[in-house]
Amino acid sequence: MNDTIQSTHVSTAGAKSSARKFGRIGSLVLGSLFVLSILLQVFLAGGGIFGSASWWPMHVAFGMGITLLPLAFLLLAWLGRLGPRTLWLSGLAFVLVIIQTFLVSLPASLGVPILSSLHPVNALVIFGLALWLTARAWQSVRENRLAA
Numbered sequence: 001m002n003d004t005i006q007s008t009h010v011s012t013a014g015a016k017s018s019a020r021k022f023g024r025i026g027s028l029v030l031g032s033l034f035v036l037s038i039l040l041q042v043f044l045a046g047g048g049i050f051g052s053a054s055w056w057p058m059h060v061a062f063g064m065g066i067t068l069l070p071l072a073f074l075l076l077a078w079l080g081r082l083g084p085r086t087l088w089l090s091g092l093a094f095v096l097v098i099i100q101t102f103l104v105s106l107p108a109s110l111g112v113p114i115l116s117s118l119h120p121v122n123a124l125v126i127f128g129l130a131l132w133l134t135a136r137a138w139q140s141v142r143e144n145r146l147a148a
Contacts, residue, residue, distance in 0.1 A: 023080025024140040027073055031134030034069045034093075038127045041066065045120075063101065070094040073133060086136050093129045096122055 041063060047055035070093035077086050100122050107115030 020080050023076045026076040027080050027137035028141050030073045031137045034130045035134055037066045067097050082140050096126050
């Protein structure tokens, strides 16, 4: 009977360890994609400003696709047990990405078009958060490797 209890405990611990490892590696991959996506967004915006207005629909569509990356990162960070600060900051990144979509046209409709200039400022904040979150995910993957 003692062997049954011990083997159940070992298999549960192994499953938790695998889930944590998956969450950490997934966070690193998603964080990296988030950072690269923001860089691509800046490139597409630059194409719309300095190239042709035909770049704007790509910028808008790709921006909508980015919206779910910080939310998925949040779920993987929770699974990987990256800590409360990482969870809060990934939640903040998600909120800022949602706000980002409204910073383009909402200020003008409220009669304060100058507030639309917060769109690129918010993008910089999101980029900084994405870099921090990716660095934290990298650190957690390294911790996993050192513990193994």
